[in-house]
Amino acid sequence: MENVALITGASSGIGAEFAKIHAQKGGDLILVARRKDKLKELKTKLEENGSKVIIIAADLSKNKTADEIYKYVSSKKIKIKYLINNAGFGNLGLFYEGNLETYENMIAVNITALTKLTRLFLPDMIKLDEGKIMLVSSIASFVPGPLNAVYSATKAYVTSFGESLANEVKETGVSVTTLCPGATKTEFGKVSGFEQNDDGPMQFAPAKEVAEYGYDAMLNDKGVVVPGMFNKFITGFVSKFVPRSMTAKFARSMMDKRDDEVIK
Numbered sequence: 001m002e003n004v005a006l007i008t009g010a011s012s013g014i015g016a017e018f019a020k021i022h023a024q025k026g027g028d029l030i031l032v033a034r035r036k037d038k039l040k041e042l043k044t045k046l047e048e049n050g051s052k053v054i055i056i057a058a059d060l061s062k063n064k065t066a067d068e069i070y071k072y073v074s075s076k077k078i079k080i081k082y083l084i085n086n087a088g089f090g091n092l093g094l095f096y097e098g099n100l101e102t103y104e105n106m107i108a109v110n111i112t113a114l115t116k117l118t119r120l121f122l123p124d125m126i127k128l129d130e131g132k133i134m135l136v137s138s139i140a141s142f143v144p145g146p147l148n149a150v151y152s153a154t155k156a157y158v159t160s161f162g163e164s165l166a167n168e169v170k171e172t173g174v175s176v177t178t179l180c181p182g183a184t185k186t187e188f189g190k191v192s193g194f195e196q197n198d199d200g201p202m203q204f205a206p207a208k209e210v211a212e213y214g215y216d217a218m219l220n221d222k223g224v225v226v227p228g229m230f231n232k233f234i235t236g237f238v239s240k241f242v243p244r245s246m247t248a249k250f251a252r253s254m255m256d257k258r259d260d261e262v263i264k
């Protein structure tokens with residue numbers, strides 16, 4: 001396999017779009033997610049265009065999964081040139097009413113697996129003086145997230161981690177890009193428990209557009225990047241110049257408006 005990208009959360013949404021883009025560029029792929037049927041379907045499609053694709057159906061909320069992925073890739077002597085840590089999920093509602101196991105899994109997928117995979121693959125990249133890592137964060141990482149508290153906190157970790165790593169590797173041939181999307185049309189809403197209703201308070205960007213923006217930024221060794229004008233306004237202006245308490249109130253009102261969109 002050559003020019004290999006390992007993409008987590010490749011069975012749908014932004015991750016599946018990353019996989020299509022990378023295949024179009026002639027790269028090979030290792031795709032990770034739980035739903036084997038979805039991964040198989042995507043593998044068939046990508047192989048029609050000439051890419052070699054390995055699928056790993058695995059649950060990243062399990063602590064040993066990242067180690068197993070690294071062990072497998074190393075045993076096959078596959079060189080990972082691009083590591084795209086994209087898998088993630090959220091949920092909607094008051095923190096104190098939420099399910100603790102859901103929060104534990106969210107932290108495990110959004111933070112622990114992403115950190116472990118990065119720690120496992122980065123030294124090999126540094127040794128070769130070549131490689132690109134992408135962390136998929138969110139605009140939620142820049143502002144308080146009432147009714148979305150654990151998710152927003154996990155993404156604050158991801159953005160901070162990505163910014164720090166980008167600095168640590170800057171003298172090497174490796175780069176770390178942190179993509180911070182806003183609302184994007186994927187399965188994220190369904191998984192998180194709300195409808196992605198275009199008539200609601202938020203506009204949803206197409207997953208393909210967001211993935212193209214992120215992939216391009218990764219190729220160009222950018223640091224933290226935010227697709228879309230509204231999202232840039234939130235991260236560039238609101239998060240810097242509006243008091244956090246006011247931002248929290250605004251974010252809460254946006255989430256409250258989603259009440260009628262909550263999947264009961």
Ligand SMILES: NC(=O)c1ccc[n+]([C@@H]2O[C@H](COP(=O)([O-])OP(=O)(O)OC[C@H]3O[C@@H](n4cnc5c(N)ncnc54)[C@H](OP(=O)(O)O)[C@@H]3O)[C@@H](O)[C@H]2O)c1
Nearest residue numbers: 009011012013014033034035060087088183184186187188
């Ligand atoms: N959509 C948005 O509005 C939005 C906004 C900002 C940031 N993001 C971020 O973008 C990333 C991609 O999400 P998306 O919007 O494309 O949503 P999505 O369509 O729901 O995709 C999420 C992906 O993560 C995988 N995943 C979830 N839990 C997993 C687990 N335990 N083990 C392995 N894989 C797991 C899912 O695969 P399986 O279910 O098959 O395991 C799926 O492939 C996430 O990190 C999300 O936080 C999304």
